[in-house]
Amino acid sequence: MAAQDAAVDSVRDREIGVEQDHLDQVYRRLEEKIHEAEFLMNDAAQRGQVGTPGALAERDAQVFRAGVHLNRLNNEFEDFLFGRIDLLHGKDGKKGPDGAFTSVEPADDAVREDLTADIGETLHIGRIGVLDSDYAPLVIDWRAPAAAPFYRSTPKDPGRVVRRRVIRSKGRQVLGVEDDLMRPELTAHLDGDRLAVIGDGALMAALGQARSHTMRDIVSSIQAEQDLVIRAPAASVTEVAGGPGTGKTAVALHRAAYLLYQDRRRYAGGILIVSPTPLLVSYTEGVLPSLGEEGQVAIRALGSLVDGAEATTYDEPGVARVKGSSRMLKVLRNAARGALESPGAPRAEEAGQLSFGDPEEEPPQAVRTDLLRVVAFGARLELEAGDLQRVRNTVLSGTAPVNLLRPRARKLLLDALWAKSNGRARYTDPELAAELRSTFDDDVSDEDSFLAFLDAWWPELTPRGVLAEMADEKRLARWARRVLNPREVRQVARSLRREELSVHDVALLDELQLLLGTPARPRKKREYDPLDALTGLEELMPQREETQWERAERLAAERTEYAHVIVDEAQDLTPMQWRMVGRRGRTATWTIVGDAAQSSWTDPAEAAAARDEALGSRPRRKFELTVNYRNPAEIAELAAKVLALAAPGMRSPRAVRSTGVVPRFVAVRDDLESSVREEAGRLLEQVEGTVGVVVAMNRRAQARRWLAGLGERVVALGSLEAKGLEYDATVVVSPAEIAEESPAGLRVLYVALTRATQQLTVVSGKRDAPDGNGVPALLRD
Numbered sequence: 001m002a003a004q005d006a007a008v009d010s011v012r013d014r015e016i017g018v019e020q021d022h023l024d025q026v027y028r029r030l031e032e033k034i035h036e037a038e039f040l041m042n043d044a045a046q047r048g049q050v051g052t053p054g055a056l057a058e059r060d061a062q063v064f065r066a067g068v069h070l071n072r073l074n075n076e077f078e079d080f081l082f083g084r085i086d087l088l089h090g091k092d093g094k095k096g097p098d099g100a101f102t103s104v105e106p107a108d109d110a111v112r113e114d115l116t117a118d119i120g121e122t123l124h125i126g127r128i129g130v131l132d133s134d135y136a137p138l139v140i141d142w143r144a145p146a147a148a149p150f151y152r153s154t155p156k157d158p159g160r161v162v163r164r165r166v167i168r169s170k171g172r173q174v175l176g177v178e179d180d181l182m183r184p185e186l187t188a189h190l191d192g193d194r195l196a197v198i199g200d201g202a203l204m205a206a207l208g209q210a211r212s213h214t215m216r217d218i219v220s221s222i223q224a225e226q227d228l229v230i231r232a233p234a235a236s237v238t239e240v241a242g243g244p245g246t247g248k249t250a251v252a253l254h255r256a257a258y259l260l261y262q263d264r265r266r267y268a269g270g271i272l273i274v275s276p277t278p279l280l281v282s283y284t285e286g287v288l289p290s291l292g293e294e295g296q297v298a299i300r301a302l303g304s305l306v307d308g309a310e311a312t313t314y315d316e317p318g319v320a321r322v323k324g325s326s327r328m329l330k331v332l333r334n335a336a337r338g339a340l341e342s343p344g345a346p347r348a349e350e351a352g353q354l355s356f357g358d359p360e361e362e363p364p365q366a367v368r369t370d371l372l373r374v375v376a377f378g379a380r381l382e383l384e385a386g387d388l389q390r391v392r393n394t395v396l397s398g399t400a401p402v403n404l405l406r407p408r409a410r411k412l413l414l415d416a417l418w419a420k421s422n423g424r425a426r427y428t429d430p431e432l433a434a435e436l437r438s439t440f441d442d443d444v445s446d447e448d449s450f451l452a453f454l455d456a457w458w459p460e461l462t463p464r465g466v467l468a469e470m471a472d473e474k475r476l477a478r479w480a481r482r483v484l485n486p487r488e489v490r491q492v493a494r495s496l497r498r499e500e501l502s503v504h505d506v507a508l509l510d511e512l513q514l515l516l517g518t519p520a521r522p523r524k525k526r527e528y529d530p531l532d533a534l535t536g537l538e539e540l541m542p543q544r545e546e547t548q549w550e551r552a553e554r555l556a557a558e559r560t561e562y563a564h565v566i567v568d569e570a571q572d573l574t575p576m577q578w579r580m581v582g583r584r585g586r587t588a589t590w591t592i593v594g595d596a597a598q599s600s601w602t603d604p605a606e607a608a609a610a611r612d613e614a615l616g617s618r619p620r621r622k623f624e625l626t627v628n629y630r631n632p633a634e635i636a637e638l639a640a641k642v643l644a645l646a647a648p649g650m651r652s653p654r655a656v657r658s659t660g661v662v663p664r665f666v667a668v669r670d671d672l673e674s675s676v677r678e679e680a681g682r683l684l685e686q687v688e689g690t691v692g693v694v695v696a697m698n699r700r701a702q703a704r705r706w707l708a709g710l711g712e713r714v715v716a717l718g719s720l721e722a723k724g725l726e727y728d729a730t731v732v733v734s735p736a737e738i739a740e741e742s743p744a745g746l747r748v749l750y751v752a753l754t755r756a757t758q759q760l761t762v763v764s765g766k767r768d769a770p771d772g773n774g775v776p777a778l779l780r781d
C-alpha cells in the first residue's frame with residue numbers, strides 16, 4: 001500500500017514539475033512583455049521632446065496603451081494559469097487567432113481501432129492570453145473560443161478533449177493538479193508517454209473552502225451549464241433563472257468579463273451591473289479585477305444608481321410597496337407640476353403682503369408670486385393672480401419637462417404684458433410693430449423685478465426639492481388624489497420627512513429627474529490639471545483636444561446609459577426600479593439573472609409587467625441553472641420545506657455535495673441575545689471562515705449589539721440584506737418573525753436559510769412555536 005502511495009506521489013510530483021516548467025516559461029515571457037511595454041512608454045516620452053502636434057497626439061495615445069498594458073501585466077494574478085486540456089488531433093488543420101487549432105471534432109483517424117490515441121495538441125488556460133515570441137500560444141485566455149472545451153467537455157460529450165486538468169498555484173509556484181478523464185476508454189499518449197491522471201474533485205475542493213467577505217472568481221471550475229450562459233451571444237436579452245447557490249451572480253460577473261474580451265470596442269460604452277444592496281456590491285467587487293477587467297464595468301447598488309444618492313435604509317414593507325408600485329407615476333407627475341405652486345422659498349401669502357420692488361424693505365427671497373408688476377415704455381403694467389394662473393395653465397398643458405418649459409413661460413408672460421401695454425395699437429405697420437415688440441421684450445426681460453419674479457414663479461425644480469414637498473401630507477394628498485388612500489398618503493409623507501433617503505426613494509428621484517428635465521447650462525471651463533504640466537501639452541497646444549485619459553474619465557462621469565446592463569437578483573426590482581434601470585440601457589443588450597422564489601417584492605406580477613416594459617419587444621433567450629453549489633444537501637433539504645410554502649410547485653436546485661452535518665435547532669424561552677451570541681460563538685469555533693447572523697429587519701441594530709466583540713468574521717444582517725451573500729455558517733433567528741415581516745416574508749426566509757456553505761443553526765423564539773426538538777412550526781414536515 002505504502003509503495004503504491006509513494007508511486008502515486010512520485011507521478012503527482014512529476015506532473016506538478018511539468019506544469020511548473022510551463023509556468024516558469026510563461027513568467028519569462030510575461031517579463032519580456034513588461035519590458036516591451038516599458039520600452040514603449042520611454043520611447044513615447046522621448047517623442048515628447050520633439051513636438052509637432054501630430055507626434056504629440058500619437059505619443060499620448062501610445063503612452064495610454066502602454067500604460068494599460070503594463071497595468072494588466074503587473075497585476076499580481078493569483079493562480080494566473082489554472083487549466084490545461086489535452087486534445088486529440090482535430091478534423092481540419094486550421095488555426096484560430098489565438099494560435100490554437102479551431103476544430104471541435106476529432107479527426108476520423110484520431111482514435112485507433114485498439115482504442116489507443118496520441119495527443120495532438122495541449123492548451124494551457126489562464127486569466128489572459130500569452131503568446132511566445134513565435135506566436136505559439138503559451139496560455140489561452142479563458143474567454144477565447146479555444147478555451148471553451150475546458151468548460152464544456154463532459155465524458156458524455158467530450159469533443160477532442162481527452163484529459164482536463166485544473167492547476168492550482170500561488171504566485172509563481174504550482175501547488176497541485178487535479179485531472180478529469182473525458183475519454184476514460186482510451187489509452188492516450190503524449191510525446192510517447194502514457195497520459196497520467198491525478199486525483200479528482202477540483203470542483204469539490206473549491207466548494208469546501210472557507211469563505212471570506214469577498215467573492216472569488218470561479219474560472220478554474222466553471223461548469224458546462226454555466227459556461228453556456230457566460231458565452232451566450234450578447235444579442236438582445238439573456239435571461240437566467242436558477243435557485244439559490246446555482247452561481248447566478250458568479251456567472252453574471254464572468255459574463256461581463258467575457259463580453260469585454262469578445263468585443264471590447266462595443267462595450268467601451270460600458271457595462272452596468274445592478275446589484276440589490278451595497279453589501280452585495282462590496283462582496284462581488286473584487287471578482288472582475290481578478291479576471292483582469294476594471295474600468296469599463298460599473299457595479300452599482302439599486303440605492304446608488306442616481307448620481308449623488310447612496311441610500312442604504314429601507315422603508316417599512318407597506319411604504320416600500322407603495323413607493324415601488326407604478327401607481328407612483330401619476331403621483332410624481334402631479335407633484336412635478338404642482339411643486340411649481342409651492343416652491344421651497346416662502347410663498348407670498350406666507351411671507352405677508354410685502355410690497356414689491358424696494359430692496360430696503362424686503363429680503364430678496366420674499367418675492368410675490370401672485371402679482372407681476374413691471375414698468376415698460378414709462379407705464380406700469382401688472383399681471384394679477386388670475387392672469388398668471390392662466391399663463392401657467394397654458395404652459396403646463398404640454399407634456400414637456402417642467403424645467404424646460406421655463407423659456408415658454410417667460411415668452412407667454414411677455415405676451416400677456418404686451419397685450420396689456422396696448423403697444424400693438426401704436427403702429428399699424430407690421431415691421432414697426434415687430435420692432436417695437438422686440439424692444440419691449442428686451443426692456444422688460446432686463447428688469448430686475450421681472451427676473452426676480454420669474455425665478456420665484458417658475459423656479460428650477462430639483463428632484464430632491466420635489467420629494468421634500470411630497471413630505472407635506474396635505475400637498476401629497478392633493479397630488480395623490482384617487483391614486484393612494486389616506487393611510488398610504490400619511491405613511492408615505494411621514495417616511496419622506498426622514499432625513500435619509502431610502503432605497504425606494506432613489507427610483508422616485510430618477511423618475512422626477514425625467515419629469516423635471518435639466519436645463520442646458522453654459523459649459524464649465526475645464527479645471528487646471530497638473531497632468532497637463534507633466535506632459536507639457538497644454539503650453540504647446542493651447543486649443544488642444546482632450547486626451548484619451550480625459551475623455552475616458554469624462555465619459556465615465558457623464559455616463560447614464562450603458563452598452564450592456566446586467567441585473568442581478570432581478571426578481572427583487574420594483575416596477576419603479578425597473579423604469580430607473582431601463583433608462584440606463586435603452587439601446588443596450590441585457591443579461592438578467594434571478595430566482596422568482598427569492599423575491600421580496602410583494603406583487604411579482606406587477607414587477608414582471610414593468611420588466612417587460614423596460615425590455616420592450618427585444619427577443620429573449622432563456623437559460624436555467626439547476627445545481628446548487630453553495631448549500632450542502634442537509635441545508636438545501638431544510639430550505640426546500642420553506643420553498644414548498646413560499647412558492648408551491650417550484651423545484652429546488654440539486655445540491656452537489658453533502659457534509660453529514662444536519663442543521664441545529666435551538667429554542668429560546670425569553671433571552672434571544674445570549675442564545676444567539678452563544679450559537680454564533682460556537683460556529684466561529686467550528687468553521688474557519690465567516691458566520692452570518694440573519695434577523696428580521698427591525699432587529700438589525702439590536703443584533704449588531706448582541707455580537708459586539710466577537711470579531712470580524714461574524715456579521716449581523718437584516719433579512720433583506722442577506723440577498724446574494726454567503727457564509728461558512730449562518731444563524732437564522734426566529735423564522736416566524738422573518739416570515740411575518742411582509743407578504744413576501746416566506747420568500748425572504750427562504751433566502752435567509754440558503755446562505756450557508758457548511759453549517760446552519762436556527763434559533764427560535766416563542767412566536768416560532770418550537771417542538772420538543774426545538775424545530776419551529778414553519779420548518780416541520
Ligand SMILES: Nc1ncnc2c1ncn2[C@@H]1O[C@H](COP(=O)(O)OP(=O)(O)OP(=O)(O)O)[C@@H](O)[C@H]1O
Nearest residue numbers: 218221222223244245246247248249250629630724
Ligand atoms: N462552477 C463553480 N465552481 C466553483 N464554485 C462555484 C461554481 N459555481 C458557483 N460556485 C460557488 O457557489 C456559490 C454560489 O454562487 P452564487 O452566489 O453566484 O449563486 P447565486 O445563484 O447567485 O445564489 P443566490 O441566488 O442564492 O444569490 C459561490 O460561492 C460560488 O463561488
